[in-house]
Amino acid sequence: xxxxxxxxxxxxxxxxxxxxxxxxxxxxxxxxxxxxxxxxxxxxxxxxxxxxxxxxxxxxxxxxxxxxxxxxxxxxxxxxxxxxxxxxxxxxxxxxxxxxxxxxxxxxxxxxxxxxxxxxxxxxxxxxxxxxxxxxxx
Ligand code: GDP
Numbered sequence: 001x002x003x004x005x006x007x008x009x010x011x012x013x014x015x016x017x018x019x020x021x022x023x024x025x026x027x028x029x030x031x032x033x034x035x036x037x038x039x040x041x042x043x044x045x046x047x048x049x050x051x052x053x054x055x056x057x058x059x060x061x062x063x064x065x066x067x068x069x070x071x072x073x074x075x076x077x078x079x080x081x082x083x084x085x086x087x088x089x090x091x092x093x094x095x096x097x098x099x100x101x102x103x104x105x106x107x108x109x110x111x112x113x114x115x116x117x118x119x120x121x122x123x124x125x126x127x128x129x130x131x132x133x134x135x136x137x138x
Contacts, residue, residue: 005126011111
C-alpha cells in the first residue's frame, strides 16, 4: 500500500468543499488514514513549497496558501500517488479532464483546490512535514 500527501487548499476549504473532495478519494478506493485542519504561516508555506522558490508565482502562491485554513491528509491505497494525481487532474483547472477535482472545484491555476504529492519519494518528505507516524492510522 502506498501513502501520499493531499492538501485541500484555502480556496476549497473556504467554499466548504472538504466533504465533497473527500468523497472523491473514498469513491476511488483511497483511504484517509490521517487528517487535520490547520493554517500555515507564510514562512511555513514557503518552506513546504521551497522547490518552487525560483518560479515567478512563488510569492503570491505562498501568500495564498497561508491565507486561510487548509486540510492536510494522508491518503493510503494501491498506487495512491498516481491515483490521487489522476483524481486531481491537471494543474490548470481549465485544462483538467472533466470529472477531476480541479476541473470541478478549482477556480484558477493558482486556486486549484488541491495539492497531491507527485512521487513516492516526495510523498514521504511531504507527509513528514505535516504528520508524525503516531498520527497515521492504517
Ligand atoms: P501541481 O503539482 O499540479 O500542483 O503543480 P506545480 O507543482 O507545478 O505547482 C504547484 C502549485 O503552484 C500549483 O498547484 C498551483 O496552485 C500553483 N501554480 C502552478 N503554476 C502556476 C502559475 O503559472 N501561476 C500561479 N499563480 N500559480 C501556479
